[in-house]
Amino acid sequence: MLNAYDVMTHTLATCAPDANLAHVTAIMRDRDIGDVLVVEDGKLLGIVTDRDLALQALTGRDDPLQTPVRKFMSSQVVTGEATWSMEQVAKVMAKHQIRRLPIVQDGQLVGIVSLGDLAQQEVQKDVVAKSLQAISTPINPSDSGRSGHGTTVIGFALAALAATMMAWLTWNHSGQALRKKQLKKNELDSGAQTS
Numbered sequence: 001m002l003n004a005y006d007v008m009t010h011t012l013a014t015c016a017p018d019a020n021l022a023h024v025t026a027i028m029r030d031r032d033i034g035d036v037l038v039v040e041d042g043k044l045l046g047i048v049t050d051r052d053l054a055l056q057a058l059t060g061r062d063d064p065l066q067t068p069v070r071k072f073m074s075s076q077v078v079t080g081e082a083t084w085s086m087e088q089v090a091k092v093m094a095k096h097q098i099r100r101l102p103i104v105q106d107g108q109l110v111g112i113v114s115l116g117d118l119a120q121q122e123v124q125k126d127v128v129a130k131s132l133q134a135i136s137t138p139i140n141p142s143d144s145g146r147s148g149h150g151t152t153v154i155g156f157a158l159a160a161l162a163a164t165m166m167a168w169l170t171w172n173h174s175g176q177a178l179r180k181k182q183l184k185k186n187e188l189d190s191g192a193q194t195s
Helices: 021-031 050-057 086-096 115-119 122-136 148-169 173-194
Strands: 035-040 043-049 100-105 108-114
Touching: 021 035, 021 050, 035 108, 043 050, 043 100, 043 108, 086 100, 086 115, 108 115
Parallel strands: none
Antiparallel strands: 035 043, 100 108
16 A cells, blocks of 8 residues: 555655745746745755735745845645555545645655655546545635636636736746837837927
């Protein structure tokens, strides 16, 4: 029977708590992932997800190049153990409504199990389905009457916002220079038309 160690990702995306938001966003982009673990001296301090960035960090007035990730990371991180069964991992993820479970051994971060890792295990389809349903169920009882359509629209809007912010954050100096050149050309064209 498989356990968390067998399916977890061993090569982790990590950063220090003082890393800026732009750096963390670049890690997510470059590794095509949705989370970065915040560690210091091998100890897990927190986690920041693409959702944290889209909903909190990038929608405010904080400068992504100056703001440390510690401001937006979740510091109350639920963790698991490498020896846990897939069923136990799925139950903990469902109970806490999380899609990623960092794995800690002897106080040190050793891996992470995502909902996707669970889904790849053919024998656990029923466990994954129950876990996904629990994770997707709103915590607030007043939300239970809401249609799933609104949640889908919000999901697409968040994805679009995240993509826009990623493009903005990765805009390099040559892109800025091109934009300045275009603005200068427009100013010259405007000046020529008014003369």
